[in-house]
Amino acid sequence: MQTGVKTPEQLQAMRQGGKIMAQIYKELRAYVKPGLNELDINAWVDRKIREYGATPTYKEPDVDFPGVICICVNDELVHSPPTDYDLETGDIVSFDLTITYKGMKTDSAFTMMVGEKPKGAAKHLLDVTEKSLYAGISVVKDGVTTGDIGAAVEKVLKAGKLGIIRNYCGHGIGKKMHMPPNITNYGTPGRGEILKSGDTICIEPMASLGKEANYITDDGWTVAMKDGSLCAHCEHTVLVTNNGYEILTQL
Secondary structure, X not given: OOOOOOOHHHHHHHHHHHHHHHHHHHHHHHHXXXXXXXXXXXXXXXXXXXXXXXXXHXXXXXXXXXXXXXXXXXXXXXXXXXXXXXXXXXXXXXEEEEEEEOOEEEEEEEEXXXXXXXXXXXXXXXXXXXXXXXXXXXXXXOOOEHHHHHHHHHHHHHHOOOEEOOOOOEEEOOOOOOEEEEEOOOOOOOOXXXXXXXXXXXXXXXXXXXXXXXXXXXXXXOXXXXXXXXXXXXXXEEEEEOOEEEXXXXX
């Protein structure tokens, strides 16, 4: 399954958009500190997106999200709109952002600890989730299946004894934010959709220190862990090439 045939100009726009994304994230990591309000972070990210010549995908009519970036804290997994919460030292916070540049989307997420270096179980959660992302990326090439990618992610998360989130997953991306196929965080090698050179996908492991069960909170957006466990989310937009891959959302 192709995620949509793209012209060289469209692929270049995704490369440029991905670099903008990575630069914003580099600056965001340095900007985040204890006491910072989520709404202030949202406004800061909004300014940065526009300063770099892109637009916030989440504000487009077909998405209509109440913010330009998802900010999830501790047991919040994904899709949390910015609130008036002030970040505290030791919070585990994930940021998930999609931007549009010259009509093309790029999508990326990362998780960090606020105000100090993670240690113990929190460090294990962040390290293993990120490791699983790169394990999934490492198998990408022309002819890879979605099952190959999912199996590579799952192997790392299982070895780390983390809860594997199965009801949210990665996806194709291009002119739209979410396109076929689904890229799950589990799978069977050789099964699923076959990806071809030129496809662009988002691989996004989500994991928890507890069980995988989650629910949507009263705000209608935020997905949180039922057992209140800490969770993490990492994501890159990746281009499938003839003999490998190109990570578009990194400097």
